[in-house]
Amino acid sequence: xxxxxxxxxxxxxxxxxxxxxxxxxxxxxxxxxxxxxxxxxxxxxxxxxxxxxxxxxxxxxxxxxxxxxxxxxxxxxxxxxxxxxxxxxxxxxxxxxxxxxxxxxxxxxxxxxxxxxxxxxxxxxxxxxxxxxxxxxxxxxxxxxxxxxxxxxxxxxxxxxxxxxxxxxxxxxxxxxxxxxxxxxxxxxxxxxxxxxxxxxxxxxxxxxxxxxxxxxxxxxxxxxxxxxxxxxxxxxxxxxxxxx
Amino acid sequence: xxxxxxxxxxxxxxxxxxxxxxxxxxxxxxxxxxxxxxxxxxxxxxxxxxxxxxxxxxxxxxxxxxxxxxxxxxxxxxxxxxxxxxxxxxxxxxxxxxxxxxxxxxxxxxxxxxxxxxxxxxxxxxxxxxxxxxxxxxxxxxxxxxxxxxxxxxxxxxxxxxxxxxxxxxxxxxxxxxxxxxxxxxxxxxxxxxxxxxxxxxxxxxxxxxxxxxxxxxxxxxxxxxxxxxxxxxxxxxxxxxxxxxxxxxxxxxxxxxxxxxxxxxxxxxxxxxxxxxxxxxxxxxxxxxxxxxxxxxxxxxxxxxxxxxxxxxxxxxxxxxxxxxxxxxxxxxxxxxxxxxxxxxxxxxxxxxxxxxxxxxxxxxxxxxxxxxxxxxxxxxxxxxxxxxxxxxxxxxxxxxxxxxxxxxxxxxxxxxxxxxxxxxxxxxxxxxxxxxxxxxxxxxxxxxxxxxxxxxxxxxxxxxxxxxxxxxxxxxxxxxxxxxxxxxxxxxxxxxxxxxxxxxxxxxxxxxxxxxxxxxxxxxxxxxxxxxxxxxxxxxxxxxxxxxxxxxxxxxxxxxxxxxxxxxxxxxxxxxxxxxxxxxxxxxxxxxxxxxxxxxxxxxxxxxxxxxxxxxxxxxxxxxxxxxxxxxxxxxxxxxxxxx
Ligand SMILES: Cc1cc2nc3c(=O)[nH]c(=O)nc-3n(C[C@H](O)[C@H](O)[C@H](O)COP(=O)(O)OP(=O)(O)OC[C@H]3O[C@@H](n4cnc5c(N)ncnc54)[C@H](O)[C@@H]3O)c2cc1C
Ligand code: FES
Numbered sequence: 001x002x003x004x005x006x007x008x009x010x011x012x013x014x015x016x017x018x019x020x021x022x023x024x025x026x027x028x029x030x031x032x033x034x035x036x037x038x039x040x041x042x043x044x045x046x047x048x049x050x051x052x053x054x055x056x057x058x059x060x061x062x063x064x065x066x067x068x069x070x071x072x073x074x075x076x077x078x079x080x081x082x083x084x085x086x087x088x089x090x091x092x093x094x095x096x097x098x099x100x101x102x103x104x105x106x107x108x109x110x111x112x113x114x115x116x117x118x119x120x121x122x123x124x125x126x127x128x129x130x131x132x133x134x135x136x137x138x139x140x141x142x143x144x145x146x147x148x149x150x151x152x153x154x155x156x157x158x159x160x161x162x163x164x165x166x167x168x169x170x171x172x173x174x175x176x177x178x179x180x181x182x183x184x185x186x187x188x189x190x191x192x193x194x195x196x197x198x199x200x201x202x203x204x205x206x207x208x209x210x211x212x213x214x215x216x217x218x219x220x221x222x223x224x225x226x227x228x229x230x231x232x233x234x235x236x237x238x239x240x241x242x243x244x245x
Numbered sequence: 246x247x248x249x250x251x252x253x254x255x256x257x258x259x260x261x262x263x264x265x266x267x268x269x270x271x272x273x274x275x276x277x278x279x280x281x282x283x284x285x286x287x288x289x290x291x292x293x294x295x296x297x298x299x300x301x302x303x304x305x306x307x308x309x310x311x312x313x314x315x316x317x318x319x320x321x322x323x324x325x326x327x328x329x330x331x332x333x334x335x336x337x338x339x340x341x342x343x344x345x346x347x348x349x350x351x352x353x354x355x356x357x358x359x360x361x362x363x364x365x366x367x368x369x370x371x372x373x374x375x376x377x378x379x380x381x382x383x384x385x386x387x388x389x390x391x392x393x394x395x396x397x398x399x400x401x402x403x404x405x406x407x408x409x410x411x412x413x414x415x416x417x418x419x420x421x422x423x424x425x426x427x428x429x430x431x432x433x434x435x436x437x438x439x440x441x442x443x444x445x446x447x448x449x450x451x452x453x454x455x456x457x458x459x460x461x462x463x464x465x466x467x468x469x470x471x472x473x474x475x476x477x478x479x480x481x482x483x484x485x486x487x488x489x490x491x492x493x494x495x496x497x498x499x500x501x502x503x504x505x506x507x508x509x510x511x512x513x514x515x516x517x518x519x520x521x522x523x524x525x526x527x528x529x530x531x532x533x534x535x536x537x538x539x540x541x542x543x544x545x546x547x548x549x550x551x552x553x554x555x556x557x558x559x560x561x562x563x564x565x566x567x568x569x570x571x572x573x574x575x576x577x578x579x580x581x582x583x584x585x586x587x588x589x590x591x592x593x594x595x596x597x598x599x600x601x602x603x604x605x606x607x608x609x610x611x612x613x614x615x616x617x618x619x620x621x622x623x624x625x626x627x628x629x630x631x632x633x634x635x636x637x638x639x640x641x642x643x644x645x646x647x648x649x650x651x652x653x654x655x656x657x658x659x660x661x662x663x664x665x666x667x668x669x670x671x672x673x674x675x676x677x678x679x680x681x682x683x684x685x686x687x688x689x690x691x692x693x694x695x696x697x698x699x700x701x702x703x704x705x706x707x708x709x710x711x712x713x714x715x716x717x718x719x720x721x722x723x724x725x726x727x728x729x730x731x732x733x734x735x736x737x738x739x740x741x742x743x744x745x746x747x748x749x750x751x752x753x754x755x756x757x758x759x760x761x762x763x764x765x766x767x768x769x770x771x772x773x774x775x776x777x778x779x780x781x782x783x784x785x786x787x788x789x790x791x792x793x794x795x796x797x798x799x800x801x802x803x804x805x806x807x808x809x810x811x812x813x814x815x816x817x818x819x820x821x822x823x824x825x826x827x828x829x830x831x832x833x834x835x836x837x838x839x840x841x842x843x844x845x846x847x848x849x850x851x852x853x854x855x856x857x858x859x860x861x862x863x864x865x866x867x868x869x870x871x872x873x874x875x876x877x878x879x880x881x882x883x884x885x886x887x888x889x890x891x
Contacts, residue, residue, distance in 0.1 A: 028520055028522065030519055030520060030639075031520060031522050031523075032524075032637075034524065035522050035523065035524050038522065038524055038753070039522055042751050042753060042754070045751050045795060045797050045806065046749075046751065046795075048797070049797075050797060050798065051797060051805070051806065053803060053805060055312060056486060057311055057316050057318075057485045057486055057487055058316075058318070058320060058321045058485045058486075059485075059486060059524060059525045059527075060321050060525075060527055060528075060633070061633065061636075062320050062321050062407065062410055063311075063315075063316040063317075063318075063320045063321065063485065064315070064316060065311065065312070065316050078636075080632070081636060085633070085636045085637070087636065087637070087639075089639065110456060110803070111803055114803075116312070117312060117313065118312065118313070118433070120313070121313050121314075121315075121421065121431075121433075124417070124418060124421045125421040125422070125424055125425040126425070128418055128421065129376070129377075129418035129419060129421055129422045130375065130376050130377045130418070131422060132372070132375040132376055132419075133300045134293075134296070134297040134300060134372055134419075134702045134703070134706065135297075135368065135372070135702075135703070136375075137368075137371040137372045137374065137375035138371065138375070139371055140330070140370045140371045140373075140374040140375075140388060141330075141332060141387050141388060143374075144382075144385060144386025144387055145382055145386050146386055147382050147383065147384050147386060150379055150380075150381070150382045150386075153377070153379040154379040154381075154404060154405055154411075157379050157404075157411060157414065158405075158407060158410075160410075161313065161315055184377065184379065185377050188377050188379065190374070190375055190376075190377050191377050
């Protein structure tokens with residue numbers, strides 16, 4: 001298929017960016033979106049133009065590196081799919097594809113489609129863990145965990161930290177990301193011990209980092225490539241309320 | 246042997262580790278604060294080591310080239326992690342896990358290391374559960390297990406199909422806690438480019454800031470390498486795009502020996518190659534072999550029609566299917582080790598029974614499991630893998646059998662380390678996939694996660710103290726010394742040299758060529774003529790690289806092409822060493838299959854008399870042949886015998 005690409009090019013966080021048009025011919029529909037960008041970059045390098053910079057690593061939908069806005073949607077048109085798992089068969093011959101970076105105050109653009117998401121790491125450092133030192137744990141089967149709780153914890157823990165939720169939110173809120181970690185840990189007996197301090201600290205840091213408020217539009221849930229549910233935000237609010245009582 | 250002191254403690258195998266721990270040197274708490282440790286890599290091995298060392302009180306500097314430690318390649322591991330808990334009461338034990346691992350590795354690993362690995366495996370599960378890793382559970386609330394290849398017991402713990410992700414997030418969270426506590430300084434997007442050796446000891450690294458391209462110097466009392474595997478020397482592999490050999494190679498060039506480089510693992514169940522634009526291969530977890538049955542048609546006509554796309558797999562009747570693993574290996578069936586399953590698939594495809602358009606694929610079929618357990622149960626178990634498969638191939642594995650083919654997945658070879666995980670450079674340690682230690686010539690499924698976490702949580706934090714105890718009088722030292730100057734200058738010159746080639750060939754186009762040579766001659770089966778040819782062809786390609794590679798942009802800037810080119814330059818050198826290693830090893834063992842050495846049934850034929858050793862190669866200069874050192878392997882607790890999975 002032949003395609004027209006409108007790609008956001010920006011030198012660094014201080015420079016102004018702009019869209020640049022590129023044309024690609026005879027792209028195989030079985031090729032992945034990032035492989036399509038690889039092909040473009042090979043052509044740009046051969047023409048002595050600067051290749052497009054984007055983050056990517058596993059190309060399996062699990063590391064959360066890839067982060068591209070495609071035709072107005074984080075990770076593009078396919079449900080429950082990261083950019084690296086998106087395939088060109090989802091597009092048609094002759095399409096124009098608009099390709100942009102995540103846009104959020106807390107994710108400054110580094111170059112082109114690459115953004116700085118270190119604020120997510122900062123959030124986890126505020127208590128997104130269970131304080132246990134290596135070598136001190138009791139036997140793993142000492143505490144049985146209700147299977148439904150374990151499944152709920154797993155579903156929340158499946159978050160890949162890509163930031164699509166923030167990028168999708170008109171307020172650039174990180175509630176889904178933080179909610180997922182809070183409910184993962186709060187739904188396990190091991191995580192209850194520090195639940196109160198964890199939620200207080202993480203919420204305070206979320207505000208300090210400039211993430212916006214949640215107004216329950218649900219855009220995050222729709223765009224999350226891992227199907228993380230709004231129920232995690234509900235859980236976060238409940239844990240927060242509990243912690244203030 | 247001279248150079249290779251394996252430093253295995255005396256005593257019965259079951260007592261060695263305890264004996265070591267109770268007699269080794271330790272560092273007292275006040276001194277720990279004064280000692281710095283650099284940990285390069287934040288995969289399972291690196292994150293767990295950095296967190297554990299910091300918990301003990303050491304000051305840690307942690308590095309990764311990704312934007313966050315959580316994105317290390319370990320995140321992709323799917324299937325599970327082994328431990329000898331015997332929770333299923335099916336006869337498992339530390340000894341059995343040890344035995345399976347040594348046997349699975351085709352008797353090319355060190356007994357003492359493997360025994361220790363099996364011993365600490367249980368503690369890993371305990372620790373991970375305490376961290377909140379959401380392992381899959383049974384209805385009663387206890388932990389669930391599944392089986393993996395090469396074992397007759399169910400000892401694999403898993404978190405859906407995302408075990409690596411959950412284990413890594415557990416380690417990442419512990420690491421985050423130590424960063425917050427001020428015990429670890431985290432340097433993401435900071436790539437190691439050189440090792441600094443002062444008076445024979447590893448004392449620091451030179452790293453390049455990925456965003457600015459500027460070089461930085463870091464000093465420490467010890468350096469730990471946890472930089473993962475080098476499978477990308479084949480271009481196409483199941484590894485992450487940035488996985489590389491470069492950090493290990495810099496150490497090799499500084500005197501660390503490189504062991505068994507030719508031992509790579511080819512995983513039997515990956516999605517087959519489909520186009521030349523392809524950038525990576527996707528694994529379909531080994532856990533699928535618990536319920537999936539592998540087959541090809543019995544009749545060549547059926548295979549031909551499948552290849553033409555005239556029929557689908559589901560249309561072939563039961564009596565015309567050849568479940569060749571079950572046929573050849575009735576005892577282990579679909580759960581034979583990876584090397585055996587991979588070769589069997591290649592054998593069928595070479596014979597013309599391949600089932601896709603390229604003829605290089607076999608079926609992995611869930612029909613019977615769905616009939617037995619129901620579609621919902623199978624989807625609950627493997628849902629995310631099925632989705633991944635469908636996204637890539639546009640086929641639904643519940644309706645049509647999956648098409649799979651072997652692909653490069655893991656390397657057993659790596660930096661040579663002694664029992665204490667120290668390389669031949671004092672003060673330089675290597676943990677996780679980057680070392681060679683525990684898997685011999687073939688790794689069993691679910692054992693890499695076990696090894697990475699064993700090294701990082703439970704082994705290195707002890708053994709490194711045996712070294713650091715002698716460093717307590719060494720104050721923190723500056724980086725404006727001639728050794729750091731030289732190491733930085735070496736990097737600067739190399740990067741300048743790369744960027745000034747100014748040729749016409751893109752990095753990827755050259756890397757693909759290397760991949761073709763590697764796969765053709767140093768892949769699933771090898772022979773003398775092919776290996777000689779491979780070395781020659783790689784040397785030619787190397788010349789082309791250094792005269793014709795085209796790298797846009799500048800050195801002191803964000804420049805992904807430059808990063809890739811630097812890695813490729815090292816892969817080219819590694820490829821030559823792999824060919825040499827494979828050529829010298831005149832036997833077949835595990836993943837290393839030399840066509841000249843096979844039994845009448847086409848199984849790998851080992852030569853224990855001449856090759857029961859670890860081959861460790863020493864760099865002797867850029868244009869000189871590396872020198873081979875041998876570490877003999879002795880088997881006192883397991884009888885050496887031909888593997889038999891029938
Ligand atoms: C698809 C897939 C599935 C797998 N499934 C399983 C499984 O189910 N069970 C199992 O046991 N094993 C599995 N494995 C194998 C296992 O995942 C790996 O062997 C293991 O995770 C390696 O961990 P590591 O910590 O050694 O290295 P990695 O996770 O590869 O981490 C390497 C780290 O080093 C850093 N690094 C590398 N070079 C540099 C440099 N120059 N400078 C700075 N930092 C650097 C990277 O940033 C990264 O943080 C799987 C592998 C693959 C590919
Ligand atoms: S590259 Fe890892 S999730 Fe897309």
